[in-house]
Amino acid sequence: MKFMTTIDRDEDGFWVVECPSIPGCISQGKTKDEALENVKEAIVLCLEVRAERGMPLTVETSQVEVLV
Numbered sequence: 001m002k003f004m005t006t007i008d009r010d011e012d013g014f015w016v017v018e019c020p021s022i023p024g025c026i027s028q029g030k031t032k033d034e035a036l037e038n039v040k041e042a043i044v045l046c047l048e049v050r051a052e053r054g055m056p057l058t059v060e061t062s063q064v065e066v067l068v
Helices: 032-052
Strands: 006-009 015-018 026-029
Touching (some): 006 032, 015 032
Antiparallel strands (some): 006 015, 015 026
């Protein structure tokens, strides 16, 4: 399965990766590569937990460009 993620650097220099289509699915790493590898495991675990609890596996998300 493929999931879109967002990746940002936090105040402490860590890379934080979030999978918006799976609420609460967030991971981090010291490098971008480490963070992206970590989020793969987080996605698998989040999907397992959501399935066990009978929750929808994902929620609908979209990106919208906002002009300011």
